[in-house]
Amino acid sequence: xxxxxxxxxxxxxxxxxxxxxxxxxxxxxxxxxxxxxxxxxxxxxxxxxxxxxxxxxxxxxxxxxxxxxxxxxxxxxxxxxxxxxxxxxxxxxxxxxxxxxxxxxxxxxxxxxxxxxxxxxxxxxxxxxxxxxxxxxxxxxxxxxxxxxxxxxxxxxxxxxxxxxxxxxxxxxxxxxxxxxxxxxxxxxxxxxxxxxxxxxxxxxxxxxxxxxxxxxxxxxxxxxxxxxxxxxxxxxxxxxxxxxxxxxxxxxxxxxxxxxxxxxxxxxxxxxxxxxxxxxxxxxxxxxxxxxxxxxxxxxxxxxxxxxxxxxxxxxxxxxxxxxxxxxxxxxxxxxxxxxxxxxxxxxxxxxxxxxxxxxxxxxxxxxxxxxxxxxxxxxxxxxxxxxxxxxxxxxxxxxxxxxxxxxxxxxxxxxxxxxxxxxxxxxxxxxxxxx
Ligand code: GLY
Ligand code: MN
Ligand code: MN
Numbered sequence: 483x484x485x486x487x488x489x490x491x492x493x494x495x496x497x498x499x500x501x502x503x504x505x506x507x508x509x510x511x512x513x514x515x516x517x518x519x520x521x522x523x524x525x526x527x528x529x530x531x532x533x534x535x536x537x538x539x540x541x542x543x544x545x546x547x548x549x550x551x552x553x554x555x556x557x558x559x560x561x562x563x564x565x566x567x568x569x570x571x572x573x574x575x576x577x578x579x580x581x582x583x584x585x586x587x588x589x590x591x592x593x594x595x596x597x598x599x600x601x602x603x604x605x606x607x608x609x610x611x612x613x614x615x616x617x618x619x620x621x622x623x624x625x626x627x628x629x630x631x632x633x634x635x636x637x638x639x640x641x642x643x644x645x646x647x648x649x650x651x652x653x654x655x656x657x658x659x660x661x662x663x664x665x666x667x668x669x670x671x672x673x674x675x676x677x678x679x680x681x682x683x684x685x686x687x688x689x690x691x692x693x694x695x696x697x698x699x700x701x702x703x704x705x706x707x708x709x710x711x712x713x714x715x716x717x718x719x720x721x722x723x724x725x726x727x728x729x730x731x732x733x734x735x736x737x738x739x740x741x742x743x744x745x746x747x748x749x750x751x752x753x754x755x756x757x758x759x760x761x762x763x764x765x766x767x768x769x770x771x772x773x774x775x776x777x778x779x780x781x782x783x784x785x786x787x788x789x790x791x792x793x794x795x796x797x798x799x800x801x802x803x804x805x806x807x808x809x810x811x812x813x814x815x816x817x818x819x820x821x822x823x824x825x826x827x828x829x830x831x832x833x834x835x836x837x838x839x840x841x842x843x844x845x846x847x848x849x850x851x852x853x854x855x856x857x858x859x860x861x862x863x864x865x866x867x868x869x870x871x872x873x874x875x876x877x878x879x880x881x882x883x884x885x886x887x888x889x890x891x892x893x894x895x896x897x898x899x900x901x902x903x904x905x906x907x908x909x910x911x912x913x914x915x916x917x918x919x
Contacts, residue, residue, distance in 0.1 A: 483745065485582045487658045488534045491651065492553055495532065496546045498647050504600060505544040505607035505644050508616045512538045522705070526612075527837035528648045530746050535581050537571060539589045543599060544607075551584020554599070559588045597623040602636050607644040645842070652836055653843030654857040659747065659836070660890060663859060666703065666744035667888055667899035670751050673697035674903045677712075677738055678910065679917045683758055687712040687726040690738065698742040707748030708839045710740035714757060718882025719867040721829060730757045735765055737882050741839065748839045750861050751900050752886035759914035761907055764877050768866050771803030773905060775864040776885045779831050783862065783889050783896040788851035793831035796864040800827050804866075809874060826868055832861040835888055858891045859899070 499505060510526040525536045533542055533555065541556040558564075560573035577586035587595055600606065600623055610617050627637035655663065673694040680693045691712045698706060713723040714730045718737035730736060734757050741749035754769065756762070761769060778799045779792035801823045804810040810822050817823070834841035836859060845852055854860075865884030868874060888899045904910050 483534055483658055483662070485534075487656065488532060489582055490656075492532055492544060494651055495647060496544065496552060498651075499544070499546055499605070499607055501547050502603055503546060503605035503607060503642075504603040504638070505542070506596070506620065507532065507542040507544075507608075507644060508613055509535075509538055509540045509542075511613060511615075524705070527652075527746065527842075528645060531648060531652060531837060533581060533583075535572070535577070541589065541592060543596070545599060545603070548584075553583050554585045554587065555581060555583035556587050556589045556592050556595075559590070593619070593623075597626050600624065600638060601627055603638050605640045605642055606638045607642050607647065609643050609645040610641070612645070649842035649844075652841065653834060654855070655836065655859055655890075656857075660857075660859075662745045662747040663749070663836070663888070663890075664899055666707070666742050666747050666749035667751075668902070669698060669701040669703055669744060670741045670749035671900055671903040672701070673740060673742065674738060674751055674753050675913070677740075678753070678755055678904070678913055681730065681736055681755070681757060681914070682919050683730060683732045685730050687714055687717070687728050687730065687736075690730075690736070691726050691740075694738070694740045701742075703742035703744050705743050707741045707743040707750065711738065711752075712740070713737045713882065716869065716880035716882070718754065718884075719869045719880065720882075721867070732758050733762060735761075735769075735881060735883065737884055739884065739886065741888075746837050748835060748837065748841075749888055749900065750835055750839050750863075750886060751888065751903055752863055752865075752884040753903055753905060753910075754883045754885065755910045755914065760911060765881055765883075766907055767807055768803075768868070768878070768881055769883050769907060771800060771807070772864055772866050772883045772885050773907075774803065775799035776862055776887070776905075779862045779864060780887065780889060780896065780898060783854060783860065783891060785853070785855055785891060785893065785895075787854050789845050789854065790851045792860075792862055796831045796862075797823055797827075800864060800866065809868070809878065825871070826866050827864065828867070829863075829865065831864050832889075835859045835861050854891045856891055856893045860889055860891070861886055862889050863887075 509529045513521040515521050543554040555577040558571050574586040577583040676693050676697050677690050691710050709724040712726040714736045715734035717723045737754045739752040775796040779796040782791040782795045801817050834843045863886030867882045868878045870879045890897045
């Protein structure tokens with residue numbers, strides 16, 4: 483992403499904010515792992531969206547119309563001794579030169595400078611509740627201004643949620659964002675293919691996970707976009723299974739839900755395939771129901787359709803499929819009406835995808851499902867999860883299946899960004915049969 487992209491985003495925000503306002507956005511805090519070891523740092527998505535700046539202890543301030551520059555970046559000062567221990571810092575000079583800030587001050591000066599910037603502004607765009615310690619500081623600056631009102635100082639009278647404004651911007655992906663998402667998708671597809679080629683009876687789930695992470699990192703993705711789910715057999719029935727610590731068994735399916743993060747953009751793919759390379763009859767029957775449901779849902783992704791239409795299409799195919807194989811009894815419309823499928827399909831068919839795997843953006847607008855528009859990206863991920871209900875014949879037990887692709891809404895319909903990951907039964911079996919272990 484180049485500097486122009488970030489500047490254009492800030493400009494769009496400035497247009498929403500209006501003249502007499504100010505936006506304040508602190509970056510994510512560092513999370514401690516134990517003693518003096520921290521978790522690896524990942525900046526706040528909104529912060530990165532506006533700045534491309536990824537150091538902790540930084541704050542973006544945007545002041546529309548400010549004569550000395552509208553974009554101020556507070557960050558750590560250069561400090562050779564600290565940099566020898568903890569790595570590079572851009573410092574104030576880097577913030578201006580490399581990241582396009584109009585002005586930059588040391589983060590240690592925030593208290594001194596911010597209440598002056600807030601003074602005389604009418605609206606503050608700031609999201610309460612994300613970082614409670616920062617909320618307290620914001621309250622302090624605002625109180626300070628109120629207490630100085632007799633000296634003629636004006637404190638802001640409106641606080642507006644900044645995240646909501648940014649979330650709406652982030653929902654529509656620019657061409658640079660789509661390029662990053664395509665790359666995340668391609669790398670993730672390769673990781674799934676590699677996992678299929680590696681998988682064998684007797685391997686451990688985490689060994690398959692290692693193949694996936696290797697493929698991500700080898701291709702410039704330093705981290706998965708979320709903890710990978712690698713669940714064999716009954717573990718595939720646990721929606722958020724991340725232990726990944728069981729041995730893979732003959733005749734089981736393996737469900738892998740894994741996606742790379744490339745330059746802050748996520749992919750999110752699920753594939754389910756047989757550990758020994760060949761689907762059993764019941765597995766194949768259920769798998770094809772999910773696959774048909776997914777195809778029907780993807781067909782509904784186009785401008786002019788609303789958010790819930792893909793889900794409704796998936797529910798219809800899944801319910802009919804469950805009737806056909808005898809797992810549900812009754813009439814299609816009535817079973818849909820009473821959500822009978824939910825015993826076996828208990829999540830929704832997708833979510834927005836972007837910088838966060840479960841990305842931002844409202845799903846309903848004015849109480850109605852949101853219309854799909856070009857530039858939005860969503861996942862389509864129906865599944866079936868049959869643990870061991872007593873009323874279901876044992877041959878169906880412990881089969882968990884999900885098939886998930888990432889879909890871009892285009893002007894004329896959609897594009898499946900993750901299409902290259904095999905999902906037809908024949909394709910998967912041929913790919914796995916071609917491997918010599
Ligand atoms: N990987 C999380 C999800 O599929 O929603
Ligand atoms: Mn997903
Ligand atoms: Mn997923």
